[in-house]
Amino acid sequence: MNIYDVSKKAGVSIATVSRVLNGNTNVSEKTKQRVLDVMDELGYTPNVFARGLGLNTMKTIGIMCTDSSDVYLANAVYYLEQELRIQGYDCILCCTGTNHENKKKYTELLLSKRVDGIIFVGSKFLDEEPSCNAYIIDAAKTIPVMLVNCYLKGNNIYCTQCDDETAVYSVTDSLIKSGHTNIVYLYTSTSQSGQNKLAGYKKALELNHLPLKKEFMQLCNKDILRAKEYLTGLFADNISFDAVVTSDDSLAVGALKFAYEHHIPVPQDLSIVGYNNSILARCTEPELTSIDSKVEALCTTTVNTLMGVFNGSDVPSRTHITADLIKRNTTLF
């Protein structure tokens, strides 16, 4: 199905379809409407047609991230830029912060710049309140929207996610199976991805008939010191624990600092697991066992899917990628 089908079905020339696509005013309202109706009927967005013709494209993709100085997001931006460059696309980078109004404003700005697609990196763009996600749904009415490591159902929205829940479930289950009974879970965020990770922790405890303890699940943001201090507080309260699972390497670094300060041997008396397998995991002594959340694969897949959308290929709206556990020296299994 292509521009010829539209031309044929609408009973107008290909040139007329092109004019409509390019917003050329040299077309009667009636003809324009007929062409748009046919395009709608055939279920293609104008952009896909235009791109197939090499028309009306800036060859530019908007990359939205909350904070490109974050180690994980910086890696994602890097891999996306590299992949898009190979495909001949430029990237406009938008660092939005976490404020909802800014996310919306920058999305509209990218649309006004007529980018060919928008990639949202990380799950901090999603809100539990559906009305707060309307700006993403709205953007997808005009251009393809790609979500890296989060999921939102909608037309023209394509999601590539790391299976965070399974990753945390597996490592927590392994810790339990190897004799750990008091496992603390420290997390950075209550984003969708953050909730999936927490669900993995809870599932492992439940399936192993271990109690869920509120004091063992703590939000610390991405704050090394806060992680260290929270564990110091548990220790001071004589609440014992034999493992710390985290949703980010930075919190695992904090856990190691706690152990160092209190002369607790790691991994003999305390196991620690990081997440993202970032450079931080290789800076500490002992080096951190960490879950590799496959940021490069997520980004490559996202760009491949986007190119598939541009080419009119049949692409999945949701793709899962499995994380790897990288075993280093803060765990014994």
Add this chain to the structure above:
Amino acid sequence: MNIYDVSKKAGVSIATVSRVLNGNTNVSEKTKQRVLDVMDELGYTPNVFARGLGLNTMKTIGIMCTDSSDVYLANAVYYLEQELRIQGYDCILCCTGTNHENKKKYTELLLSKRVDGIIFVGSKFLDEEPSCNAYIIDAAKTIPVMLVNCYLKGNNIYCTQCDDETAVYSVTDSLIKSGHTNIVYLYTSTSQSGQNKLAGYKKALELNHLPLKKEFMQLCNKDILRAKEYLTGLFADNISFDAVVTSDDSLAVGALKFAYEHHIPVPQDLSIVGYNNSILARCTEPELTSIDSKVEALCTTTVNTLMGVFNGSDVPSRTHITADLIKRNTTLF
């Protein structure tokens, strides 16, 4: 001096100057040449005029970096994007790698996209061979070129640099004054900034009448393991040293790993100094003393200078920013 001066001096209307600026063909070759000659004589680039008039601008800046996943460069890209956004500019991000042809190709690509300016981040864009820098000089013929932490002399090129030489000189001098005599210097790069840092190390030794030893100056790239292994090699050869100064925190992490493996107390028997004061400096035990190379100030100054160029203000072509030494626990002074 502004578009009115050009109009007056060339004896044409402001509208005609605008037409020339916008590449409008509705101007005779003779008139066009006269306008261009006057602009040349007055020493302004067409873009500056055009921007002053709000004409012909994409409100987009190209950011060139060799690798945005690098911790230092990722921070720079983040701060540049934030500052440019405040000023109403979008960023097109180009990660070029270190290949000369790619740097040139991406620069030309940005020019063809009619960006309003290009910011080159880091000194890896410069080559000791002047002909290899022609692509930067050439770009500056069309639009302002900003260099973050490197220096290249040329019209329409503006440089903001951290005083790397003084920073390394000062910390090395402090180490010598506090009794260290065998100071190893590990570095990541022979870029201009890398050479400035090395020059600071050499200067401190020379002014303190200490010998320069070849085996005490080693290129390790940004490789934690390589730094660790190089020091392990010196140790195995019974070459003793009492301090390690580095050009990047990653190498200081490697030095700490060497000390840890050989049970050398830090900082009592070995002082270690990092560079860039990145998150890596806070991940280790003990935490790293590190030189803060002021990446945020470099980026803010770069964007302010660029806005000054756009406004036709009198801006310096070269700005220096002084680094800070952040004292933590791998040094005693």
